[in-house]
Amino acid sequence: MTHLSKDPAKLVSRVRRLQGQLDAVARQLEGGADCGDVLQLVASIRGALNGLILELIDDHVRHHVVDPAHEADPARAKGASDLLAVLRTYLK
Known part of the structure; x- marks a missing residue:
């Protein structure tokens, strides 16, 4: 998995924070929390x-398709950069 990130511990830490947030939703649902509070937490998890x-x-x-910073073909580099930019916007 080393190619997935320069810092795999950072990814694991993010997953653990997500687990904690999901546990908090379960506690809120079990405790009868206000629906607005639950929705806010779920939105932050998303x-x-x-x-x-x-x-x-x-x-x-960048690892398996094309790394725009190291691609010799300008069209392929631009295509990869454009794809990543669209994904950043879409997943914002």
Whole structure:
């Protein structure tokens, strides 16, 4: 998995934070928390998960498809950069 990130411990830490947030949702649901509070927490989880997904896709594209910073063909480099930019916007 080393190609997925320069810092795998950082990815694992993000996953653990997500687990903690999901546990908090379960506690809120079991405790009868206000629906607005639950929805706010779920929305923050969605944002955190999208950030993790984006980082994994970015690493995958750069390692397995084409790294725009090291691509000799300008058209391929631009295509990869454009794809990653669209993904950043979509997963924001």
